[in-house]
Amino acid sequence: GAVVSQHPSWVICKSGTSVKIECRSLDFQATTMFWYRQFPKQSLMLMATSNEGSKATYEQGVEKDKFLINHASLTLSTLTVTSAHPEDSSFYICSAFTSAQETQYFGPGTRLLVL
Amino acid sequence: GESVGLHLPTLSVQEGDNSIINCAYSNSASDYFIWYKQESGKGPQFIIDIRSNMDKRQGQRVTVLLNKTVKHLSLQIAATQPGDSAVYFCAEITAGNQFYFGTGTSLTVIP
Numbered sequence: 001g002a003v004v005s006q007h008p009s010w011v012i013c014k015s016g017t018s019v020k021i022e023c024r025s026l027d028f029q030a031t032t033m034f035w036y037r038q039f040p041k042q043s044l045m046l047m048a049t050s051n052e053g054s055k056a057t058y059e060q061g062v063e064k065d066k067f068l069i070n071h072a073s074l075t076l077s078t079l080t081v082t083s084a085h086p087e088d089s090s091f092y093i094c095s096a097f098t099s100a101q102e103t104q105y106f107g108p109g110t111r112l113l114v115l
Numbered sequence: 116g117e118s119v120g121l122h123l124p125t126l127s128v129q130e131g132d133n134s135i136i137n138c139a140y141s142n143s144a145s146d147y148f149i150w151y152k153q154e155s156g157k158g159p160q161f162i163i164d165i166r167s168n169m170d171k172r173q174g175q176r177v178t179v180l181l182n183k184t185v186k187h188l189s190l191q192i193a194a195t196q197p198g199d200s201a202v203y204f205c206a207e208i209t210a211g212n213q214f215y216f217g218t219g220t221s222l223t224v225i226p
Contacts, residue, residue: 006158034214041123043204043218044159093158097212102147104206104214106158 002028004096006107013084014115020080021110023094029074030096034104035067038091050077084114123202125221134192134224138205138217141186145207145215150179150190153202153219162190162203192222200224 003026011019023033032051036044048069050056056069068080077096081088091111095104128134140148146167151159165172165179165188172179178191188205205217 004158041221043123044216091156095158097214099212102208102212103149103161103164105161106151109156109158111156 002096002098002101002105004094004105004107006094006110008110009108010111012113012115015085016083018080018082019084019112020078021092023077023079023096023107025075025096025105028096028098028100031074031099032097033071033077034095034097035069035079036093036095038093044093081112084112086114088112089114123219123221125223127223127225128195130197130224130226131194134195134199134222136190136203136220136222138188139186140188140205140207140215140217142207142209142215143186145209147208148179148181148188149206149208151204151206153204155201159204195224197224197226
């Protein structure tokens with residue numbers, strides 16, 4: 001199956017710093033990438049939909065100035081958590097959508113801990 | 116895609132028994148369905164899919180059943196193993212490629 005990578009896997013940072021998470025589709029081109037947030041023992045919560053070359057579409061309640069998304073190419077999307085605070089600590093997962101297979105393939109996730 | 120951040124229902128089964136995980140979907144226009152498996156600390160992985168023109172599809176130890184009349188999807192895992200312990204999500208996909216995820220079910224296999 002298609003492979004999606006995320007980097008970094010783990011981030012521990014001080015409150016107030018910004019953290020960038022990369023999501024790459026390794027063996028296919030993804031016209032759309034999704035960013036999810038997941039709290040322990042809970043389901044995925046969609047944060048935003050990112051289309052290559054255009055602005056991301058954010059879900060209600062997600063601050064676009066807080067969670068900056070850049071989809072620079074068909075294989076790379078980045079999520080930057082700006083001025084991170086402890087409440088931003090979570091598991092962030094990206095997925096890449098391939099229209100050829102009409103399927104989302106998920107990255108392994110990035111665990112963010114803000115102290 | 117959409118999802119709801121709710122606490123997950125749980126299912127415990129004895130090793131070797133069969134597991135059945137259920138999912139209700141809401142959109143009659145959904146024509147494609149996927150089951151994902153998410154192990155602890157990892158991203159979801161594609162397990163099996165089914166299109167709306169089918170009512171059953173089998174994979175290796177897994178079977179997906181689709182009942183369009185009642186908008187119900189199930190995942191059956193045969194001879195459940197400890198490695199099957201994970202959270203399982205269903206996803207319904209519309210013709211416009213909108214993904215809607217179920218809340219997920221946490222499966223625990225008891226050795």
